[in-house]
Amino acid sequence: MERYTAGYLSNGVGYLLAPRIHAHVTHVDVFLRAGPRYEREAINGVTHYLEHLLVNPAYFRGALKKLWGALENQGATLGAWTGKEFLMLRIVVPAEAATKALDFARAMLEPARIRKADVEAERPVILDELMRRRYSAQQAFLIVEEALFRGGYGRPILGKEATVRELTYKEIKDWAERATAADSIRVVVSGSVGEGAIAGVERLGDLEKGEPLYDEGYVEVAPRFVAIPGDSPRVRLLLAFPGPGMNREDRFASEVLAYLSGAGLRSRIFQDLRQKRGLAYEVFGGSIHYENAGLLFFNVELARERLLDGFRVLIGSVRSISDLDLSSEDTTRAVEGLVMSLLQQTETAQVSQKLGMNWLHDNLFFPSREAMRYRRVSPADVRGIAEKYLKTETMAMAAVGVGAGELTEMMEVMQ
Incomplete structure (x- = not known):
């Protein structure tokens, strides 16, 4: 039987609790409404760049670093994936650590923690990823959407070398503030879902609303x-x-x-x-x-x-x-x-x-x-x-x- 608990916090964050019988771990997936669909040509790749900055433990400091250290000691794993119209952050923890995982998710979504030095440190890594993809067996899949659609859905997830080189700290920081605005966030807690998960979701209630990302609103096939x-x-x-x-x-x-x-x-x-x-x-x-x-x-x-x-x-x-x-x-x-x-x-x-x-x-x-x-x-x-x-x-x-x-x-x- 499929039983979900879904709703919205007062600031617009949407939450969905999806328990699975006999699950031993809790998945906390945070979805941000972002990606190439919403990016302008000049900043194509900015969501993927943000993904790197949000989930790399090398850029965790202060309370965020302590939270992750405690979770890591309990066997937690952290991952992320950028799609055409979303950025997903995934934290997998033992069931008893669900509240901590949501505290960590809240801290991870703080755009103020992104520093200029982090942006510059990550740039050559992303450029190398672009080069690696260029010679991978996936290359045809990476470019065929660009060949089919014009506009958002036709832009590559990783961006292009020229845009990645030119993205500024301010552009990335501004994008982070808009992508992590409360009304652009949906949280899915699945697996073992107890009272700790429910309490943890409420911690996201202090996120601020923001200006929605631009959406062309139409799809052009070219x-x-x-x-x-x-x-x-x-x-x-x-x-x-x-x-x-x-x-x-x-x-x-x-x-x-x-x-x-x-x-x-x-x-x-x-x-x-x-x-x-x-x-x-x-x-x-x-x-x-x-x-x-x-x-x-x-x-x-x-x-x-x-x-x-x-x-x-x-x-x-x-x-x-x-x-x-x-x-x-x-x-x-x-x-x-x-x-x-x-x-x-x-x-x-x-x-x-x-x-x-x-x-x-x-x-x-x-x-x-x-x-x-x-x-x-x-x-x-x-x-x-x-x-x-x-x-x-x-x-x-x-x-x-x-x-x-x-x-x-x-x-x-x-x-």
Whole structure:
């Protein structure tokens, strides 16, 4: 049974208590409404920069340092993650330390503690992280959203080298004050939730309200192809198509479509490229959903000499998905696969992130309700989504290891 306690403190901080039976630890997840969606081009990457400054113990001083030392002695762990529209801070502690963890969270959110020396000390670390990502296998995923969307959702989470180099102490400090304002904060306490956690949440009641971060309020799709040259014998292609946002009803049908066409050994893309023709080993697809936007993607790694053949089959497969003769059995198999994945998440710490991403937009996440909405999806719904979204004229592509000449030949395949 899914039982939550949710509400707002008088200053606007939203809290959500989500106990799990038999849990031994408490997860305190603090979500800040921030990220590239809210950043201007000139300060892109500032939220990720702030993440580094907030959670690095090297920058803890005074009471904050003492609080963390006490928690660390009890085995606590600290982590953080920046997304397109949030910054999440995670503290995991033994159940009896929940109040201390929330005291620590409150102290960690104090923007006045950020010093200019800390900003400069962290800058080369972030620049090195940018360089490391540039040469990682994730590169295609990092740039395909930039190729699909213009504006907030199209900006990279880490920012760009030029903006990271130019960000000033004042810009970062101002951003910290706005991102940590009370009405931009949602707290999720999950796992073992007792009276200590409830008392700890109230400690956040003295946070001040602030000016909300700028939000463009619309999503502009401006697809393009981006090629990153390389001389590796392997190339990676990531195709992306605009999709529905998190709270759209057709999001569920889009996830079923992504599952049928790109997830698992029986998916359409896998069968066409690997099983029938042996053109690729790694073939998969999926979908990503934010509050106001989403995307469906297909990821393929190919040998360079098979690039054009593989791309030709991939494009043909995508174009034919809307013509699939889906049976109720096909749809049911995909739906139940998604439901099983969803239910597995509810038994792990991942559920806290799901709760927080929804609660940040003042929505409650109920796995049973999500499962019910998946099970309403029909074959006709899936075909409708394919016809609506899987159009090559609105397709973006990130091609890693592909040169200009090869990209030109790929464009000819699209004709």
